[in-house]
Amino acid sequence: MQALLALVSAEIKLHFSNRRAVLMSIVAPILIAAFFGSLFGGSSKMAGIPIGVVDLDGSVLSRSVVAALRAESSLKTTVTDEADAVAQVRAGRLRAVAVLPQGLGEQAGTAMFGGSKPEITLHYDPSQASALAVVRGLLAQTLMQEVSRATLSGAGLARMQQQVRGAASLPAGQREDLVKMFDAIAQVQHADAAISAASTPQAGGLSLPYSTREIEALQSSANAAPVAYNSYAHSFAGMGVQFILMSGVELALGLLLMRRLGLWKRLRAAPLSRAQLLGSRILASALISLIVFAVIYAVAIAAFGVRVLGSPAGFALVLVCFSLLTASFGLLVAALGRTPEATRGLAILATLLMVMLGGAWVPAFIFPEWLQTLSLAVPTRWAVDALDAMTWRGLPFADALLPSAVMLGFSAVFGMVAIWRFRWEE
Numbered sequence: 001m002q003a004l005l006a007l008v009s010a011e012i013k014l015h016f017s018n019r020r021a022v023l024m025s026i027v028a029p030i031l032i033a034a035f036f037g038s039l040f041g042g043s044s045k046m047a048g049i050p051i052g053v054v055d056l057d058g059s060v061l062s063r064s065v066v067a068a069l070r071a072e073s074s075l076k077t078t079v080t081d082e083a084d085a086v087a088q089v090r091a092g093r094l095r096a097v098a099v100l101p102q103g104l105g106e107q108a109g110t111a112m113f114g115g116s117k118p119e120i121t122l123h124y125d126p127s128q129a130s131a132l133a134v135v136r137g138l139l140a141q142t143l144m145q146e147v148s149r150a151t152l153s154g155a156g157l158a159r160m161q162q163q164v165r166g167a168a169s170l171p172a173g174q175r176e177d178l179v180k181m182f183d184a185i186a187q188v189q190h191a192d193a194a195i196s197a198a199s200t201p202q203a204g205g206l207s208l209p210y211s212t213r214e215i216e217a218l219q220s221s222a223n224a225a226p227v228a229y230n231s232y233a234h235s236f237a238g239m240g241v242q243f244i245l246m247s248g249v250e251l252a253l254g255l256l257l258m259r260r261l262g263l264w265k266r267l268r269a270a271p272l273s274r275a276q277l278l279g280s281r282i283l284a285s286a287l288i289s290l291i292v293f294a295v296i297y298a299v300a301i302a303a304f305g306v307r308v309l310g311s312p313a314g315f316a317l318v319l320v321c322f323s324l325l326t327a328s329f330g331l332l333v334a335a336l337g338r339t340p341e342a343t344r345g346l347a348i349l350a351t352l353l354m355v356m357l358g359g360a361w362v363p364a365f366i367f368p369e370w371l372q373t374l375s376l377a378v379p380t381r382w383a384v385d386a387l388d389a390m391t392w393r394g395l396p397f398a399d400a401l402l403p404s405a406v407m408l409g410f411s412a413v414f415g416m417v418a419i420w421r422f423r424w425e426e
Helices: 003-017 019-040 060-071 081-092 104-111 131-150 154-165 173-191 195-204 231-260 263-267 274-304 311-337 340-355 369-374 380-390 396-421
Strands: 049-055 077-079 098-101 119-124 211-216
Touching: 049 060, 049 081, 049 131, 060 077, 060 098, 060 104, 060 131, 060 263, 081 098, 098 131, 098 211, 098 369, 119 131, 119 263, 211 311, 231 311, 231 380, 274 396, 311 340, 311 380, 311 396, 340 380, 380 396
Parallel strands: 049 077, 049 098, 119 211
Antiparallel strands: 098 119
């Protein structure tokens, strides 16, 4: 028994003697738990959802609806034309766009009581159905409030009485009941009773004063029908970014093992500069990452129906830039790490944080607003967004340039710091 206890004690002491590894095993789960808790906890404030509104009616009611949507803190409402709004939804800059049709102001009042309903068109980003549900609910709430305010007070009530009396589409009995109801509301108003009494008729089975037609904002060409959204496109982008980064970490640990064996010291005896030796590692690692990423997407295309709907040249540029980023990140890890054992935990933690903030696990649009802004300082966010843009979003080559430039900038910084700080001996 004493021998067993001695062995257990030795193992525990050995484990806790590596303070950095112990620290990482505690810090990593805390940070990851805090990240997901901030996303789904009840205390987190919902980020403003960017939407567009197109007002084709121009009536008092439609202008009131637009003003109410712009005042809603859960939304960031842009008033624009339909073509521009749909293009922004396809590019991922807007989550949805609501097109208020002509005749909304005239038809919405009687539509509450069974008349013909105006049709509101909702163009939405198919990758963000949760945002569509929020927009749909807020639109219904806003329209019901504005229609009720315009209909059940003052001149709006008198106009509704006239429209109901002349509504041949309503059954005679229902028409008479509605006229009596409006007369009762008018009497209450003239008696200076509470305006809230006007809400009493709503228990009589009122319906939404409009119908909706929801359209996925999909890419299409002149000779082809729109291609349905494929959720595998985003998942392969996110998981590809994660595991390519992890392969870069493994390459970094390989460099540390080479240094421990004295191989780098021997290579320095050759007539090669520091930049040539380390540059060759960056280039080789980048080519390995590029080949692996290409194989991953080949499987995604062949087996899961993922398509490069955007620019093939832009897609290739993004893959090349991210491969260079992975290689330079791996070399940076090797340059800053002292030993393979001490470096592994720190490198994995850094990789997990980059992947989380980059939107590889959870789409970035559900982040709190402050975290969405912060994530733009992480190169993986640009990589995931660029891969989405070149695959299912179907955006042109120009939309690959800025993300690629950002990744190349990070690669240059990582590479220069790595070459400067790399130690040839332990």
